[in-house]
Amino acid sequence: MDDKHFLLNIFSQENFTAQELETIILKFKKVVFSKNSFLLSEGKVANNYWFVESGFIRSFVQDTEGRNISTNFYSTGDIAIDWPSFFLRNPTRENMQALTDCVCWQLDFDTFQTLFHSITAFREQGRTTLVGSYFALKNHSISVIADPAKARYQQLLQKKPHIIQNVSLKHIATYLGITDTSLSRIRKEVAKE
Amino acid sequence: MDDKHFLLNIFSQENFTAQELETIILKFKKVVFSKNSFLLSEGKVANNYWFVESGFIRSFVQDTEGRNISTNFYSTGDIAIDWPSFFLRNPTRENMQALTDCVCWQLDFDTFQTLFHSITAFREQGRTTLVGSYFALKNHSISVIADPAKARYQQLLQKKPHIIQNVSLKHIATYLGITDTSLSRIRKEVAKE
């Protein structure tokens, strides 16, 4: 059982000096979100991001028909951020909502900028994280075009079983680009294999 | 008629000092690609990126069935880069191929790093460009899920008419997530409206 600070899982002793770690970690603020509360909503400029210590969060957008489409899920160890709104300082199209009670570590834009421009390793890690998100998004995007719905479900099941287990079917369905009806059928098929 | 350096369209006098501009611009190398040649191919690590002065470039991946799917198109003023491979130094899944003869301005990774860590404005612009690409990718990804094929075509037609005019139908089709047959029919429908 270790009781080190949660953020030491995010910022490792390999990449940062003890001094840098202290500087960084002190800037984060612990915040708690209760189930169903919104971390971010459409039309606002995202002025914070969060590292998730516990709980589940969903981000989604409304499409032109008023349906809502899941764009991502965040859980322990993930960074919950709307990259474009946070960095371009534009009103977002996204909503981020806690699916369960959550414990998060929050950083605001101005503090981020200070760390980004003053600590080289923070800069590198930030860039790497962003590029990692880009990569994941690209793979998902290609998958929606190239793979049948069943394969997309199976990939998610394999890569992120905790999402399947903790998020309702209808939210997963829109993330996969199908209806809840279809996902229910696919899941049935996969189950009996 | 102005004969200023092409890259001054990319790095503006508003954001950089004359000194910085000179430093940056001298680092770029002018390269020419002939029609059908590859700037990057699957399995390689992307060690360069390019600003396109003229011509058209397509990036694509092979799906599991061996079909190839367009992931992006690049033309004058665009940055042609595979973000994940360039920054994470991983072998890429992407191919980038010149659709026409092209004139580009090339930068390699090590030189990029030097500029990134030494010039604040270069760093900010780089981050903004990356986030802009992320934003475009996200919108495309959502559109593939939420919008019918015809709407996706019309959006592309409106936002990037030069792509429609210069890229073959089959390449555009896979970008939109449909077959060339379907795109042909959609185009016919849209034409007679």
Add this chain to the structure above:
DNA sequence: AAATCAACTTGCCATAGGACAAGAAATGAA
């Protein structure tokens, strides 16, 4: 315990878009 509500399943039918194949039409090569 009853009542309510959300989550999920299932059936029936509808439809967007895919697969395949046969032409046109355009482009390029010899």
Add this chain to the structure above:
DNA sequence: TTCATTTCTTGTCCTATGGCAAGTTGATTT
């Protein structure tokens, strides 16, 4: 200028997935 190749169109038929509605089941409230 002829031949070949690629691009694009169009027809026929097919399939994965959607739309809608009627159940279940399970959770939550009163």
